[in-house]
Amino acid sequence: MATPSRPVPVLFRQFRGGPLAKHALLIGFGLVMLYPLVWMISSSLKPEELIFREPGLWPSEFTLENYTEGWNALKHPFSYYLWNSAVVTVLSVVANLVACSLAAYAFARLNFPLKKLWFAVMLGTIMLPYHVTIVPQYIMFSKLDLINTIWPLVMPKVLATDAFFVFLMVQFIRTLPRELDEAAEIDGAGYWRIFMRVVMPLCLPALATTAIFTFIWTWNDFLSQLLYLNNPDNFTVPVALRTFLDASSDSSWGPMFAMSIVALGPIFGFFLAGQKYLIRGVATTGLK
């Protein structure tokens, strides 16, 4: 038998004769997967009464009514909740970038007593379920009178508790040549300068991955925002969407879909802009 010149170790080798069939299959599968999303977009552009009468994608009648209605359906215009979400998210990103890179540099480059132990502890906290700490954390923040502020959401990030990112950056820093640090040290640079001038600039890809993931996770995060933000004046997008669900009868799905799409917009944007970093990040550390 003819040995393939370039062996293709694929489960569906029999499709080699017809890669077209394989592409058709993949595209078909992709369409089924994305159909609900596209349906939501198209539904948001249809007049309310048409949404469930036609399952097709192309609206026979276009309208932006759902968007204007949804935007103003709650106590504040939706831009208000977008702004609240943006504040929490941006602060979380900055906090994660600073705190996690500081810790990662120490774990990756410096020697200190009990380093192995602390590193193992750090890895262990990645696996720790959030719910195990949630009750005492809530009690603590409520005793400190910090419910309905952004502190319970941002403080854990300021203190580098998102250990995923510490790990991600440790892995990345370890791939950088140590000679660079040593050269800087010979030039008289201290640890802080080496960190700021040598290591951080080379860490940009890892920092980008951290920033994008923190953004998406914080933007999507529901449980902690549900817990800590009870006043409609502090609501972020996920909590606002949730009250939408409570407040509206089952008939006003058009506006709800419209606002859901607004809520997914930034994630989609980051996905398009940062695919490279996202996929590399997932592949190297196995994040979500």
Added chain:
Amino acid sequence: MTALARGGHRATLRSRREARAAYLFLAPWFAGLLVITVGPILASLYLSFTDYSLLEEAKWVGWDNYVRMFTQDTRFLQSLQVTTVYVVVSVPLQLAFALLLALVLDRGLRGLSFYRSIFYLPSLLGGSVAIAILWRKVFGADGLVNAVLAVFGIEGTGWVGHPDYALGTLILLHVWTFGAPMIIFLAGLRQIPSSYYEAASVDGAGWLRQFRSITLPLLTPIIFFNLVLELIKSFQSFTQAFIVSNGQGGPADSTLFYTLYLYLQGFKRFDMGYAAAMAWVLLLIIAGLTGVNFLASKYWVFYGDTK
């Protein structure tokens, strides 16, 4: 002699300076470990033996919360069962899809990055409230699924409102997010040297044989990694069940996830001692599961370098 001593002295000075710098760099992390992680874990262990509602002092009740959980609270047992079914069904299904698609996409396929992105997108969106809202409507009585079924003349039911099917819709949602493990599988497949396959096909091994004898064994560490990760993650699912069931876990407690019940006990009924006990049981379950996983891995995970 003196030079040596001085050298040694300088070395200890240096290492002391380095250690001090390291602990400074780690200061925020240490503070977080103490205040956000370890402190609360210990506090919740203490609280789990008390009756506490945030308004009154904690009252020591011994093992009461744990006893109540397993002997009297049928909703707790229900939540445990619902979560177990969810994890046991959705994780293997999700990983199977991820592996299958990774194999189809592996090597020599044009448009790989395009497909990879398309299949990965749901993983990013899947945890959001917006997608849970969408799901509720896709599987609602007058939703998309039923509209499609109607085209074929089949009359559907309100899937999310039916105790027999509601959990199934959440399982589907989890399977829908197979993109992230798929990417990890793809990265793993790329590590397998193509010379193995060349040798195998020279020996006349077909694709099934190659898959069974090369791909699968060499991929077991990645399968194991994905399994551990997804088990831990899916045990903690919350948002989807909360939104789809309007924060109640219904219909008939069929979507009462463990974490949702914990939330209801701790933050709706303010039975915080009980919620803390539930949190510790969750920790033990997840730790046990991960431990068993690691022990079992000796029998099926293949590490090429250690033999």
